[in-house]
Amino acid sequence: MDTENREHIHAVVVGSGFGGSVAAFRLAEAGRSVVVLERGRAYPPGSFPRTPAEMSRNFWDPKAGIYGMFDVLNFRKLQAVTGSGLGGGSLLYAGVLLRKDEKWFVDEEPLPGGGYEDWPVTRADLEKHYDAVEKMLAPTPMPFDRPGYSETPKTIAMRDAARRMGAEWSLPPLGITFSAKPGLPPEPGTRIAEVEYKNLHGAVRRSCRMCGECNIGCNDGAKNSLDHTYLSAAKAKGAEIRTSSEVVRIAPRARGGYEVDYLVHDPDAGPAAFKHSKQLSCDVLVLGAGTFGTVGLLLRNRANFPGLSRALGTRFSGNGDVLGFMLRATEGGPRTLAASQGPVITSSIRFPDGLDGVAGQRGGYVQDAGFPLFVDWLVEGSRVSKLGARAARFVGDALAGSLSLSRSPHSGARLSSLLGCGLLSDTSMPLLAMGRERPEGRLSLRRGELDLRWRHESSRDYFTLAGARMRAIAESDGAEYRDNPMGRGGRVVTVHPLGGAPMAVTEHAGVCDPHGQVFGFPGLYIADGSVMPGSVGPNPSLTIAALADRLCDRMLETSRPASGQARARAEKAPPRPSTTSGLRFREKMVGTYALGGTRSQAFTLRLSVEIPDLDAFLADPKHRADVSGWVDCSTLGGRQVVQGTLELLTRHATPVGARMYYRLNTVGRDGEPRVILGCKDVQRRSAWGLWRDTTRMWVRVYRGTLGTVDYVHTRHRTARVRVRVRDLPRMVRTFQAFGPRRSRTIRRFLGFFAAQLLGVARQVPNDPDPDSPAFRLVRINAPWRKRR
Incomplete structure (x- = not known):
């Protein structure tokens, strides 16, 4: 299809589940033009099938001419049930909205079949996004033993069993409305007050009647499914929602952006119906069609995406269902x-x-x-x-x-x-x-x-x-x-299929980065359960939505809608390949954190180092790189996000030798800002000595932020961390270059690293910079080095 005949939209969102609906709302809220393509139809309250005749056709199989809500897939070792309709899986989920346990965001946990389960995000990364999603979906526990609702016998039975077993029992937050409006007492079957963005169905919703029909579609509209929440809000902000629209082809455009072809189903016409084909083009493409939908779409269109990660299809799980x-x-x-x-x-x-x-x-x-x-x-x-x-x-x-x-x-x-x-x-x-x-x-x-x-x-x-x-x-x-x-x-049998397009730090381990952008394809994002690198543990809906909300922060920062004139110029101009080359790698250091006297505790730093432009990095005397990741220390409140810079083997702070300076912002247990300063002091030694110097680091933690803290007079804590030998192979595997001539980029960086170490070995002198805060840290730490 000629590109000129395609309707152009800033963002196309494929699917309307927990990822796609969040992306549609965030993009529309930011003023972007958005089209949501959903293969299923809309289900207003009262339209969910109940009779045997209706239920017999409430399954998804277009080849047989049925376009219902339940999509049942059978594989050799697994049967999966997923949703098809406006709102995706929220139409048939039970409403449970639990956060993933903080310690279950595992870090390179070995798998028996080889490889690792590795979450490149942490609970701390997602906290504010969990909050944002909960604000929209308004989860609340069932009003157990409250006026208007009785103590349900099955709930009592679970509570009694948990007490006898000594297990942790709770009433989980449910995305269900039990009262007319927040703050009012719960009352079954009462009319729910209209929200400010209005409901896209234009239908009356009533509070939960305790009828046990959440999984076959709530005909009262009591469940806060995505069509009543995110999608209604997105439509109010200008998003266009097209149902019965199944995407069959996606491909990059030569001058940036993506092409999208989709079929328009006619649910009333049967299997022999002619399906109309339509085309769109867009600057940003968000895939939120669920694990099977997104992975299947990428696999069928893989020829259109040369260089797509070989990790596509891997790390599938059923969330332990x-x-x-x-x-x-x-x-x-x-x-x-x-x-x-x-x-x-x-x-x-x-x-x-x-x-x-x-x-x-x-x-x-x-x-x-x-x-x-x-x-x-x-x-x-x-x-x-x-x-x-x-x-x-x-x-x-x-x-x-x-x-x-x-x-x-x-x-x-x-x-x-x-x-x-x-x-x-x-x-x-x-x-x-x-x-x-x-x-x-x-x-x-x-x-x-x-x-x-x-x-x-x-x-x-x-x-x-x-x-x-x-x-x-x-x-x-x-x-x-x-x-x-x-x-x-x-x-x-699973209702929570996950994985297949896992997120990771590098394209060797995953299909997309920790923000959901597909490696090698700017503007292509994945926002559904397929990005999970492993099981969530609890019901995954809330975590999928929180990751999508986080994705949108990065997407809105990096993508700007082009004006009509700019787009026309881009169409006429030949494509210009990027000339910027860079690389990223990951480093993990573990050690102990001194609390005074003989007391100490574990201290772990896991950092992603990114050099966006290698030429600028090599020309910079301080050789600065961007750093992000997390620190894990109980005194700081567990895992906390860190962000800052690394000066890699700078040779201006000592007469002889080189140093690596880490300057990182984080927060403490009390929510107040902290600064982490780290230094690796590389001196002329034996080969083993150079290895030890480049893998061991002294760290100090200060109150305050970079640029404001007084490093000399502010109280601090001390840690000593190192790169373990067993972590080195994993670190090497994380090296990833981007831009043109990737192998040459890696060689140039390794050549720089080797040359710097060789200069240290030959005792080539250099000038110190006594005004550097990091140099002051090294001077303070000089007695430690002598004790080695």
């Missing part, structure tokens, strides 16, 4: 669970991980799972033998009555006997487990269709633990436990 059932609960008699009463999920039990200090454990959560009322009838009706016996008795009694053989004309007892007591459905409940499964699946194409290769034997310990935890909960409540019958033979 396991389904089980507790049956026939007893407590001195049948114990009512009433699974169809309340929201689908009301409570959560957290189990610790080895990262929390409990050796040999893989962390996870177990939650109660409700279902709609009609499932109770299906459960009782499925017991064919007992239903047949009751029906035979009823027919016999009715025949006796018609022949006047019965003494009483009343039939109530006979009808009651026909229906049965409903004991099985009343005392049974599903259980959902999720947690830190290892991400070792790989998605690929097979005959043009997605295929999953996943041998999750490496996570057998996790799955065994998950099953044991659910069994313990069931037995604690006097119930029998049954595994999911569909899980036999090692098969897993």
